[in-house]
Amino acid sequence: MQQKPNQFIKLRQEKLEKIKALGIDPYPVESSRSHFISALMENKEALLASETSVTIVGRLVAMRRQGKLGFGNLEDASGKIQLYVAQNLLGEENYELFKLCDPGDFIQANGSVFYTQAGEFSLKCTAIKLLSKNIRPLPAVKEKMVDGKTVRYDEFSDIELRYRKRYLDLLLNPDHRKVFELRSRIITAIRRFMDNLGYVEVETPILQPLYGGANARPFITHHNTLDMDLYLRIATELYLKRLIVGGFERVYELGKDFRNEGMDRTHNPEFTMIEFYEAYSDLRGMMDIAESLIKHLAKDVIGKEIFHYHGHEVNLGGTWRRAAMTDLVNEYTGIKVDNSSQEDLEAFCKAKQIEIPKGSGKGKLIALLFEHFVEPKLVQPTFVCDFPKEISPLAKAKPGNPLLADRFELFIAGGEFANAFSELNDPMDQRERLEAQAALRALGDEEANVVDEDFLEALEYGMPPMGGQGIGIDRLVMLLTENDSIKEVILFPQMKNS
């Protein structure tokens, strides 16, 4: 038989025609199910004793036909069971249909459970119905139990294909499906945790006339009817603060932010973040929430405290260190930051070949030293406090030290997991800080904040003292599911056209 490049599809389409010739609709509307497959597997003896007749549905994932008898494995979202299909039980016509079925087809099977001679718990089929015909063969992945462990053969493992054809990855690699089930449970648990603290979940605009709340380059789009450019949000901060002005006391938003920047194993251009703001709280309150939330997710959702991540062993269970940025810089570089002049720090950076952006003050230099010499070393959870105010335009100054912000970032395994401040609510101070950012922007810093007049006006009407925090969900899921690439925890990661 001559076979062309799309040989597989052609052959299956021929089968499809044969099925139609039997008067069977290969894509019927109706299906029914009396039991999930897991319900059969969990109640074997009772179903066996009662000889209950059941109807199950799912995808046929393997077939072993031998003349007038055959076996198949049927899989639904809950589990997998072997089908025993014999001509003398189905009748000739129905068995003819079975012979035209392929792995990948969706079918409905009626029958009752029993043990085969080989001792496998199976469904003895009395009828099968085709629910959806597969016309493109699935990549063949076979598995076998060896000493109680599942050994897999010819795994669908090409990383690029797994990301581009995620549906195949999910279908063929149950471990990867599990990661996304866990992601869902983690997000549900986060929402429940915040709800229990009395927070209200809100939704603010993704399309924004001005962007703010973080230092990042935005995606720009255009609204035709309004004939105006809009930005995809880089953060939810400024809108959530407006809600606190509006009388809400505890709000959170869990959703996507978009940043038009580099991509690597911890950055995807669209990513998921939770931000929350609590009136009459402050940095200390935010620290307590971060620690108790993440410990709760580890212990109660995942069920452990030790995680392997980016080559490190991280213990989320212990007491989390709290340290000032300047002390950490001193600890790892030996520099006494408080006693150093801006010139001293610039000289040190130059000696270490660290590029200094235009307009950098002493605070920025301290932050640069921190990033280069401290950040990668912070393996166990560490709250880094006392950020320079200069690089924290939306944070209140630390009481008693006008050069520092009342801010922390949480670092785990050398990466940032949370960022929180006692939020700045002095409208005059906020205006000055945003104008300082605008000056940096004029010097070429494309990631500096822009001045948002409406936000400033909202502050002028009065905003209570409060704590606010952002936690990157993707990285948290990476840590908790022990995946080193963000693409492993995002269902459809950004890829170039191939």
Next chain:
RNA sequence: GCAUCUUUAGCUCAGCUGGUAGAGCAACUGACUCUUAAUCAGUGGGUCCGGGGUUCGAAUCCCCGAAGAUGUACCA
């Protein structure tokens, strides 16, 4: 952005210093009423990522390009 590596059948891969492209699984045909990585017999299937070059001859060597991975830079 830069560096290194990868790209061969539907999937997973082999293919040595250049000599007519291979395996397993999947697919197709046939046999088979207790298989389960079913088995047995047979068959078909390739833009060797794309383009150019060197050579009598290129999957293999060289150049350009694409995609992906890793590292690095940027992302305070």
